[in-house]
Amino acid sequence: MNQIPDENTIITYFRREDDLAYKAFTWIVDIHSKRLYTTIRRWVNNHEITNDILQEVFIKVWNHRTQFQGNSALFSWMYRIAYNETVHFLKKENKHKSFDIDEPTVSFSHQSEHYGKMNSEEITKLLFEAIETLPQKQRLVFEYKYFEDLKYEEISKLTGGSVGGLKANYFHAVGKIEDFLKQKLNH
Structure with a gap:
């Protein structure tokens, strides 16, 4: 059974450009997806939409992984992405309602x-x-x-x-x- 390493190790792997980056990403998803889901769900109150937004959040986390500076906890950075994605979604939805x-x-x-x-x-x-x-x-x-x-x-x-x-x-x-x-x- 693979044990998940500490956050600093995960971040080090996550910034790389090889298979370890992908492995670190899977750990990040395992560790943080439930908490991010709960956060987004409070804002949109819909399971399907929450899952869609969460997927977009993790795509952005992956695509912008080299931009994470480490000035805050990894979850704080992802929370900010989740917040921005949710606000973007709500603004877009309100235009069409x-x-x-x-x-x-x-x-x-x-x-x-x-x-x-x-x-x-x-x-x-x-x-x-x-x-x-x-x-x-x-x-x-x-x-x-x-x-x-x-x-x-x-x-x-x-x-x-x-x-x-x-x-x-x-x-x-x-x-x-x-x-x-x-x-x-x-x-």
Whole structure:
């Protein structure tokens, strides 16, 4: 039975241009596919679409393997690719969707012109737009905390940041997202 080596060894093999790169890739898929699937599934809430996006993520991971700098954990890099692929998919989907009059809506402030008029997909799109406005560090911390429900200690291990700094980043990210949504929804 082949034992999976440590992450540093996998990364070293992964950057090569031989059969070891492919072997490292299979280890990466084995190690990270379930977690990435779960992450993407939270965003799109559809099994088939999640699998399609996950496949695209792993294609990008393979095709861009030499671009991984090692400044963060391998999963952090792949998470960012998964996030970008999901946002790209959702933007593309929203361009081709029609509004379903029977679809449930979510209400906002009764003073908002959007009161009772937005569906969950539109709200999700606005949330992703708000997240995109964040500085990279705040965005990453917010995604780990909000979507992955990771503890600050876990995020610290993934990013190398201090727990106090991560808490500050999350606090500022939430404030900026709230401000963005208030501006968009309650004008």
